[in-house]
Amino acid sequence: MAVAKKDQERIGYAWMYGAQARKDGKERAVPEYWNEHAEAWLQGFDGVPLAGAGTSKPVSDQLEAEFDEAALSKPGT
Template sequence: MAVAKKDQERANYAWMYGAQARKDGKERAVPEYWDEWRDDWLQGFDGVPLDGAGRATPVSDQMEAEVDEAAVDRSGT
């Protein structure tokens, strides 16, 4: 099922504000403003990744070893 872009943006923001609340040491209580997006806010607070296809995956610590240096240098200059 496709999710409307506006709804996806709101879910992302709710998640980010939840994550920031945890970093700020606030209690795990969803502010009234985010009540409609409660699940996303709590996922952010708990450090749970948001559901959704097409999410970027984190770059591994071994990135330099995985990347072919010659391919990176082929910038056309």
């Protein structure tokens, strides 16, 4: 079944927000805003990859520490 691009984006965001909630130590309860995409939110919270997302590496808990200020600044600023 084909899913509209906008829905795919919202599913991806629901998954990311679920994963972030787990990292922040929040409880495993889907916020009302994400009820429409609760399954994706819970998959993110549980660390389950999204179906059809390919083989992506998980985001490191230390991602911010892996980048220095020069790598994040715009060229020429």
